[in-house]
Amino acid sequence: xLQFVESGGGxxxxxxxxxxxxxxxxxxxxxxxxxxxxxxLGKEREGVVCIDNSNGTTYRTNSVKxxxxxxxxxxxSTVYLQMNSLKPEDTAVxxxxxxxxxxxxxxxxxxxxxxxxxxxxxxxx
Numbered sequence: 388x389l390q391f392v393e394s395g396g397g398x399x400x401x402x403x404x405x406x407x408x409x410x411x412x413x414x415x416x417x418x419x420x421x422x423x424x425x426x427x428l429g430k431e432r433e434g435v436v437c438i439d440n441s442n443g444t445t446y447r448t449n450s451v452k453x454x455x456x457x458x459x460x461x462x463x464s465t466v467y468l469q470m471n472s473l474k475p476e477d478t479a480v481x482x483x484x485x486x487x488x489x490x491x492x493x494x495x496x497x498x499x500x501x502x503x504x505x506x507x508x509x510x511x512x
Contacts, residue, residue: 389414391421391483391503398509399473407468407506409483416464420490422447422499423457423468425479425508432482434494438466447494450476473510480505 395407409421422437434447436457446452456469466483484499491498 389419389485389501391485391501393481393483393503393506396481396506396508398511400512401474401510403473403510404469404471405473405508407470407481407508409466409468409503411464411466411485416461418487419485419501420488421459421466422484422486422490422494423455423466424482424484424494424496424499425477426482426505427479430479432496434496435481436468437490437494439490440488443490445490445492445494470508473508475510478508478510480507 390413392410417440420437420439423435424432425435426432437445438457438459444457454472459466482505483503485501486499
């Protein structure tokens with residue numbers, strides 16, 4: 388069974404950058420699409436962006452386009468989320484989620500089967 392461990396979160400000032408990592412284990416990595424999701428306090432979990440097993444990407448949240456970039460290193464079984472120009476509204480717990488082969492068209496959390504424990508990102512001055 389696929390398992391994820393997220394890391395790289397922290398407290399940063401607006402305009403700063405962070406790179407989150409999602410390390411996978413427990414299954415054949417190449418078969419899975421992996422998405423990044425976030426959940427702000429008091430809100431539902433939302434999809435941010437997904438990358439499939441052929442490096443195709445699907446963005447769910449328009450507010451991050453041009454600021455966030457997803458990538459994967461199959462040799463390290465790791466997916467990254469590079470976050471630039473961070474804003475206070477990006478504050479949330481960030482999770483990675485996996486599903487077979489392809490990203491879902493709208494990156495809904497209910498369409499992903501495997502989850503990590505999350506990493507907190509706080510953007511505040």
